[in-house]
Amino acid sequence: MNGRLSKVRHKLIHSRFNAALISSVPNITYLTNFSSFSKEEREAYIFIAKDKQYILTDGRYSQAVKTLISDFELIEISTKFSFEKALKRISKKHKIKKLGIEEDNLTVKEHRMISKHCNDLYHYTADHLRIIKDKKEIETIERACSLGDKTFNYILGKIKEGIAEKELACEIELFIKKHRADVSFPPIVAFGKNSAFPHHKTSYQRLKTKDIILIDFGVKIDSYCSDMTRTVFFGSPNAEYKKMYQTVLDAQQKAINVLANKDTPLRRSILAKKVDKVARDYIISKNYKTIPHSVGHGIGLEVHEAPRLSPNSKDILKPGMVFTIEPGIYLPGFGGVRIEDVVVLEEPCPRFLTRSSRELIKL
């Protein structure tokens, strides 16, 4: 049995419930190593009892599941044999009284149906297992980041006056796919004033001289994600842009220094919100508005996962965690700057997994 599954099993034995129903796709992928299920629709569940585990999916996937997933018994769901019927049968067989469910993933409708067959439902998630990455996971994320760096370097050569945001985004996707990888989300490319929208929807806007270019994209390799943002200037940047850029860069560096400072008593228990605060306060101290998003987020099977580096976060950063540091400044009507890197927290210092230069680039 795989080590991840053993950990879930171990937790079950020592918890108040005697089985767990896992419904979120990243957790299913984490526990089964099978990554074909869509996140947009419910296509599978896994059910872990104390002495056995099942994967419940429909006929579209059953062949693939049989071939690729070990450790789990397949239960094929169909119109005739619904998920509800399957759940009822398993619950009865294993005498399930208390069932752990993912309350942040299961819908109200699903919950109502499950409640009919099991009264005692508790929140359970495998998310906490994923927060510390093992060596192989870090290596995989590093490969994704490294292809991200290559992609950024390649894409700089494709930037020319008149190119559309969408065309540049398409070049990014194509380069990544030619390298046998996938994008971890649709690339964000924002020219000029569009860069003032932190999550701009890439458009057919064409590049003009003196435009800011903000590029935010990620690579996915073997289900693991990278994420990086660089902002470059097309032409000679004015003083306003230079000041914004330097402020964001300094804010990022200050956040990283919090992670690197060996002498602070925080070293072994760095509060994620402290890292957020340092970057956020620095930007405010330079008379800019506060960052309209968190300063960072964990990354792995999901682009955004624990830990969260935000003002209200309760997460404590520990070695083996992989996350982004991405302060930004956005001036409506002018433009924005964001610099985003992925780091892994190691002893004694954090290590960058994205390695593209962070210095101001003018094209």
Add this chain to the structure above:
Amino acid sequence: MNGRLSKVRHKLIHSRFNAALISSVPNITYLTNFSSFSKEEREAYIFIAKDKQYILTDGRYSQAVKTLISDFELIEISTKFSFEKALKRISKKHKIKKLGIEEDNLTVKEHRMISKHCNDLYHYTADHLRIIKDKKEIETIERACSLGDKTFNYILGKIKEGIAEKELACEIELFIKKHRADVSFPPIVAFGKNSAFPHHKTSYQRLKTKDIILIDFGVKIDSYCSDMTRTVFFGSPNAEYKKMYQTVLDAQQKAINVLANKDTPLRRSILAKKVDKVARDYIISKNYKTIPHSVGHGIGLEVHEAPRLSPNSKDILKPGMVFTIEPGIYLPGFGGVRIEDVVVLEEPCPRFLTRSSRELIKL
């Protein structure tokens, strides 16, 4: 105010609840015409009271929302001003007693939080509004289908011995993106035995002579989706393949005949499950296993939406509905055939929106 919003408002006035919280992205898009929110994470809600409506989102989107969405007042959610606080304020202001929520979208965790501020929660969805498409929606889906046909025709010219499934999928994406559209889901390309997996995960498998080639892809234009599948043979097909192909084609035609038959008493109330049954039974009558998926699904802002053409469906097909018809046969270790088209139900006959030839193709 837009007509869609009026319909929701009208329903509220005549229902047992006096406000609705909409959380599903397609419904938010339908009511606001804003399509930047991610489906993978909760980034926005809309709240519709009897005399006013709000959009609740965070700082990443607030600039874009202000610029692009009318009719809705923006409430910016942040770490300091959480969704919970915002909801509490609106509920108090509008004296909300009974709130409609999307039970098939909202998570158990969200539901628990909302329950703290509003005891009376009922299921509400705008899905039913989307099931009948208006003229503009049909035209948009038709444009997506038409680009799908063009893409299929183009891609036939790219098929050659040794090409990898992923390479062909990449060519599909690139062609679509060059035509200022997007894919509605990652294209499925399956060679040889892989075509026996109805939802095969496109791999680096390379094409060999005598391979079946199954291609399932969709185009997205202005947020509306198309979806089509064609199965072609690389080389001279054997008798087994020819029989499978003809059976699937006949099954599809029989399903379509149910929709077209003016004389049947079913004409004005065609049960979706009847269409499924006709195709399914025909395939079984030819000694193949039953289709391991439904025979069709509605399509629009989502690739899969109501109506469902499946054995247990309670949907009744009516003019203005747009859906797929996609029977298939899958023989493990040999391969599969699926033929999928999009039709709109019109008087007196259904009309194909996908128009690529359905005849057997050998390359």
